Amino acid sequence: MNLRLKRTPGIYVAGFMGAGKSTVARHLADHLGWQFFDTDAEIEARERKSISEIFEVQGEAEFRRVETEVIRHHVRWIERGRPAVLALGGGAFTLPANRELMEHNGITIWLDCPFDLVQRRVGAASHRPLAREPEAFAALYEARREHYKLADVHVLVESDDPAVTVAGILAHPLFQ
Numbered sequence: 094m095n096l097r098l099k100r101t102p103g104i105y106v107a108g109f110m111g112a113g114k115s116t117v118a119r120h121l122a123d124h125l126g127w128q129f130f131d132t133d134a135e136i137e138a139r140e141r142k143s144i145s146e147i148f149e150v151q152g153e154a155e156f157r158r159v160e161t162e163v164i165r166h167h168v169r170w171i172e173r174g175r176p177a178v179l180a181l182g183g184g185a186f187t188l189p190a191n192r193e194l195m196e197h198n199g200i201t202i203w204l205d206c207p208f209d210l211v212q213r214r215v216g217a218a219s220h221r222p223l224a225r226e227p228e229a230f231a232a233l234y235e236a237r238r239e240h241y242k243l244a245d246v247h248v249l250v251e252s253d254d255p256a257v258t259v260a261g262i263l264a265h266p267l268f269q
Contacts, residue, residue: 104122104200109183113206118179128176133182160184204258205238
């Protein structure tokens, strides 16, 4: 494994909603024997509300503030040597402050999932506040890609089988 991961053993899985971040990150953590954390699940538990409710009642800005706090909490533990794989929310990697937290504390991975596959997976999911308007959803997908491209590792999602995506991650030279 790469020296950066030995010093600060953090892996941050980014990508658009429906890319499979939580599933792939959980499988990757199991494969490595590391802890797994899902930032969206932690936010919902902490706030005792769904992501959708947080967006509706408190707004996206408050959601993003809490999201950064959750990421910062995990980065601090990773800095102390606790190996972890974090599944990030779809917008987490778009914020420079979040990318800066992760930059020197592990490796970031972009799960690049084609839009047609995202649409199939997300469908008409009413619990995803940013997926309710099809045209805005497509525009958001395109806008976020520019941020995701800043990740250390780019893995194309070509299968619904998370083992295939994990194998693609582990085949990257940073993991050799």
